[in-house]
Amino acid sequence: MDIAGSFALLLAFSVAVYAFLAGITGIITRRTLLTKSAQNAGMAVFLLVTFTVGALEYFFFTDNFSLAYVAEHSNRALPGVYKFTALWAGQEGSLLWWSWLLSAYAFLVLFLNRKKHPELMPYVGVVIAGVQIFFLTLNNFVANAFRVLGAPDANGVMRVAQLADGHGLTPLLQYPEMVIHPPMLYLGYTGFTIPFAFALAALLGRYPGEKWIHITRRWTMVAWCFQTVGILLGAHWAYAMLGWGGYWEWDPVENASLLPWITGTAFLHSVMMQEKRGMMKIWNVWLVFTTFMLCILGTLLTRSGAVNSVHAFAQSSIGTWFIAFLAIVLVVCVLAYWKNRDYLHSDNELDSLVSRESSFLFNNLILLAACFAVLWGTLFPVLSEWVVGSKISVGAPFFDKVNVPIAMFLLFLTGVGPLLAWRKTSTDALKRNFMWPSIGGLLAGVVAFAFGDRQFYPLICLILSVFVTLTIFSEFYRGARVIAARENVNLLTAVGELTMRNTRRYGGYVIHFGMVMIFIGIAGSAFNKDVQQEMRVGQSMSIGQYMILCQNFDSLANDNFQSQRATLEVFKGRKSLMMLYPERRFFPASGETETMVAIRTEPLRDLYVVYAGQDPQDGNPVIHAFLNPLVKWIWFGGIVVVLGTGLAMLPNRRTAIVLAGAHEKSWDDAVPAGTPAREISAVTRGANAND
Amino acid sequence: MTRHATILTSAAALVLLCVAAPSRAQQTPAHSARAKELGKRVKCMCGGCNDAAGSCYHSGGTFSGPCPKALEMLTNIDAQVASGASDDAILKSAVQEYGPTVLIEPSKSGFNLAAWIMPVLVPLIALFAVWETVRKWRHRGEQTPAAERGTVGAPSRELLDRVQREIGKD
Numbered sequence: 001m002d003i004a005g006s007f008a009l010l011l012a013f014s015v016a017v018y019a020f021l022a023g024i025t026g027i028i029t030r031r032t033l034l035t036k037s038a039q040n041a042g043m044a045v046f047l048l049v050t051f052t053v054g055a056l057e058y059f060f061f062t063d064n065f066s067l068a069y070v071a072e073h074s075n076r077a078l079p080g081v082y083k084f085t086a087l088w089a090g091q092e093g094s095l096l097w098w099s100w101l102l103s104a105y106a107f108l109v110l111f112l113n114r115k116k117h118p119e120l121m122p123y124v125g126v127v128i129a130g131v132q133i134f135f136l137t138l139n140n141f142v143a144n145a146f147r148v149l150g151a152p153d154a155n156g157v158m159r160v161a162q163l164a165d166g167h168g169l170t171p172l173l174q175y176p177e178m179v180i181h182p183p184m185l186y187l188g189y190t191g192f193t194i195p196f197a198f199a200l201a202a203l204l205g206r207y208p209g210e211k212w213i214h215i216t217r218r219w220t221m222v223a224w225c226f227q228t229v230g231i232l233l234g235a236h237w238a239y240a241m242l243g244w245g246g247y248w249e250w251d252p253v254e255n256a257s258l259l260p261w262i263t264g265t266a267f268l269h270s271v272m273m274q275e276k277r278g279m280m281k282i283w284n285v286w287l288v289f290t291t292f293m294l295c296i297l298g299t300l301l302t303r304s305g306a307v308n309s310v311h312a313f314a315q316s317s318i319g320t321w322f323i324a325f326l327a328i329v330l331v332v333c334v335l336a337y338w339k340n341r342d343y344l345h346s347d348n349e350l351d352s353l354v355s356r357e358s359s360f361l362f363n364n365l366i367l368l369a370a371c372f373a374v375l376w377g378t379l380f381p382v383l384s385e386w387v388v389g390s391k392i393s394v395g396a397p398f399f400d401k402v403n404v405p406i407a408m409f410l411l412f413l414t415g416v417g418p419l420l421a422w423r424k425t426s427t428d429a430l431k432r433n434f435m436w437p438s439i440g441g442l443l444a445g446v447v448a449f450a451f452g453d454r455q456f457y458p459l460i461c462l463i464l465s466v467f468v469t470l471t472i473f474s475e476f477y478r479g480a481r482v483i484a485a486r487e488n489v490n491l492l493t494a495v496g497e498l499t500m501r502n503t504r505r506y507g508g509y510v511i512h513f514g515m516v517m518i519f520i521g522i523a524g525s526a527f528n529k530d531v532q533q534e535m536r537v538g539q540s541m542s543i544g545q546y547m548i549l550c551q552n553f554d555s556l557a558n559d560n561f562q563s564q565r566a567t568l569e570v571f572k573g574r575k576s577l578m579m580l581y582p583e584r585r586f587f588p589a590s591g592e593t594e595t596m597v598a599i600r601t602e603p604l605r606d607l608y609v610v611y612a613g614q615d616p617q618d619g620n621p622v623i624h625a626f627l628n629p630l631v632k633w634i635w636f637g638g639i640v641v642v643l644g645t646g647l648a649m650l651p652n653r654r655t656a657i658v659l660a661g662a663h664e665k666s667w668d669d670a671v672p673a674g675t676p677a678r679e680i681s682a683v684t685r686g687a688n689a690n691d
Numbered sequence: 692m693t694r695h696a697t698i699l700t701s702a703a704a705l706v707l708l709c710v711a712a713p714s715r716a717q718q719t720p721a722h723s724a725r726a727k728e729l730g731k732r733v734k735c736m737c738g739g740c741n742d743a744a745g746s747c748y749h750s751g752g753t754f755s756g757p758c759p760k761a762l763e764m765l766t767n768i769d770a771q772v773a774s775g776a777s778d779d780a781i782l783k784s785a786v787q788e789y790g791p792t793v794l795i796e797p798s799k800s801g802f803n804l805a806a807w808i809m810p811v812l813v814p815l816i817a818l819f820a821v822w823e824t825v826r827k828w829r830h831r832g833e834q835t836p837a838a839e840r841g842t843v844g845a846p847s848r849e850l851l852d853r854v855q856r857e858i859g860k861d
Binding site: 008045050068099127171172242243249251319358361362366368369372377378380384387388390391392393394395396397398401406475532592593610611612613615616624 | 742791810
């Protein structure tokens with residue numbers, strides 16, 4: 001089976017090379033048969049890599065420890081689900097997993113578009129095949145997961161050896177989130193290859209118009225959504241597993257996942273400028289290129305050991321390969337741009353600073369500023385070592401200081417941008433759209449201040465969150481009111497109708513609301529409290545309004561781990577609320593210990609309890625309790641973002657065009673008098689032109 | 692040690708821990724508030740974690756709290772606090788002992804100043820570039836006759852021709 005797996009992997013590499021070369025030849029010679037053959041080869045790569053992944057999983061499930069990768073990341077006692085996820089626990093397997101996801105995306109893109117866009121798809125196939133060749137090169141020749149263990153026999157001849165048991169999966173990965181967090185994140189990373197391939201293909205092939213953007217919009221949103229889910233699941237895993245009471249530590253690997261997400265977000269916004277006004281074409285192409293390159297850079301940081309990280313894979317020379325690939329991608333992108341830059345000429349120019357276009361410009365500027373700040377802080381230790389010869393630390397306080405003001409400005413734009421009209425917004429429209437949300441925000445700030453919130457950024461965050469929420473709700477309300485009046489339905493039905501008529505616009509609002517929830521949740525961390533105490537049976541500790549009484553300590557064991565567990569009763573006042581069971585698990589196979597945090601979660605706060613172990617000095621058990629306000633809002637915000645993204649990807653139900661009179665004034669303001677467009681307007685303001 | 696022996700030892704330890712005790716729990720560890728705050732500005736130099744000494748939880752360790760190295764660093768800081776040393780002097784002493792890596796964020800001097808300046812400078816330059824671009828666009832827009840400017844909902848001849856070409860191609 002190992003030979004079959006290796007062979008399929010090698011064949012996948014050969015087929016990808018064929019897809020690349022045949023694709024280029026087909027484009028140059030304009031032979032349709034050859035380009036079709038290349039695309040079929042691109043789809044075949046998926047089948048071959050799927051077989052390879054299946055073969056490796058077979059080794060995990062049959063406890064075949066003759067394979068070095070299986071021996072390093074599994075053991076007999078490992079539960080089945082973790083045997084499956086052990087596939088991406090190490091360098092070799094995770095790169096294979098990356099190749100499989102990429103090949104799955106490639107298969108879907110090539111299959112779904114096999115009869116469409118005959119001028120564009122050959123280029124797309126070539127770009128994807130180029131990326132596949134790189135990863136399959138790593139899978140075959142640099143980090144092969146099918147390496148067998150060898151040992152010399154009595155005659156000194158090397159034979160395949162099999163260990164009795166494996167070293168086991170690192171305990172940090174034996175947690176439910178770890179079953180889905182890496183695939184989600186990788187689906188995000190690999191998914192950005194698709195818009196990259198289309199952007200580069202459109203540029204190379206000088207494909208007319210904005211069609212590549214229409215084709216890739218959903219692909220980009222899918223990748224962005226997976227990246228969002230991946231990042232949030234990672235944060236939740238850190239929160240529930242590591243036992244330090246937080247969820248984001250600005251670790252280089254966390255930062256690496258954030259970078260393409262930020263540029264992807266910028267792209268999803270600025271792309272509307274190109275669709276609606278034919279503007280920012282160069283910017284958009286470079287945003288897509290940058291997003292893809294940041295995915296590769298993130299992978300380089302995670303895998304090369306260039307920066308210190310708790311998440312990083314073992315240090316290896318694989319970084320050189322990524323640097324080379326990154327350099328090749330950069331050169332190809334620059335050359336493609338330079339040769340075809342005339343193709344990216346803007347159709348329109350900005351008319352006013354108070355317009356939707358300028359808000360997108362500033363939104364992109366702020367997002368890129370955040371991206372730069374995170375990248376700069378992440379790479380500064382390496383830079384410092386190069387320049388002055390000493391490596392310094394750039395920890396969470398730096399990132400907080402630099403990024404929090406940027407995030408506040410971004411939150412402000414989240415509220416302002418969608419309410420500005422394309423081209424120009426009148427002063428009347430500004431007053432009408434922003435007066436009540438501004439008053440609401442300020443009022444919330446005054447109330448919070450009166451109740452004792454004296455911290456600057458949380459207060460600003462609250463004011464802006466209320467402001468943005470009110471702008472979002474006012475948009476739904478005003479649109480729904482028009483529909484309710486015209487179609488004689490209740491407001492709730494009208495909201496549904498409004499949303500389904502322009503899913504992209506209103507899905508976007510839902511995403512913005514989810515982001516507001518996440519911001520509120522993050523702002524809550526400014527009010528975190530914690531107490532660490534020695535606790536024996538019968539003793540208690542207090543934190544906030546809770547009292548924790550230690551009821552018992554016991555131990556549990558199974559084949560995989562031995563656990564020490566505290567039984568704690570939680571009281572609020574005199575009322576017993578629940579029992580919490582924080583644990584410490586020792587995994588004999590790897591010799592590591594991990595915490596299993598117990599959390600009582602409420603809408604306004606989490607009571608987060610860690611059994612820290614026995615004090616090294618006096619041997620007494622120690623309980624560390626945290627009171628973390630509003631954390632739940634982050635996870636709920638993430639769910640809302642996902643729902644909003646799903647909504648934005650749905651096709652519009654229909655666009656009802658009615659005679660003038662139904663349009664709103666801000667739209668009216670945006671359209672110069674005497675234009676034909678004034679004669680008709682969409683009921684759902686901007687269903688056609690005002691997304 | 693066999694698995695059964697390990698479990699028995701753990702159980703015995705737990706039985707000892709479960710002995711009834713006075714109901715007042717002891718807060719640990721006992722370092723001054725200022726030492727804890729300063730501890731959050733220096734890295735735990737145990738080499739096994741990336742935490743600050745003041746908030747070391749040492750994931751994967753036998754104890755999820757300050758590891759011995761973090762405790763030693765906090766105790767050292769506490770001693771300096773007690774001797775009346777200023778925050779800067781305490782941090783400088785940590786740098787002398789462990790090198791510049793010990794500081795959790797870059798200092799605001801020498802080359803490290805670039806770490807702080809660049810995230811502000813680069814967006815400002817970008818803002819200026821955007822501002823200039825917008826100014827040029829508006830200037831050009833004002834010079835272009837209104838009839839030649841694109842209007843919302845009224846596509847230009849050029850755009851209509853292009854759409855026609857694209858429809859023809861697909």
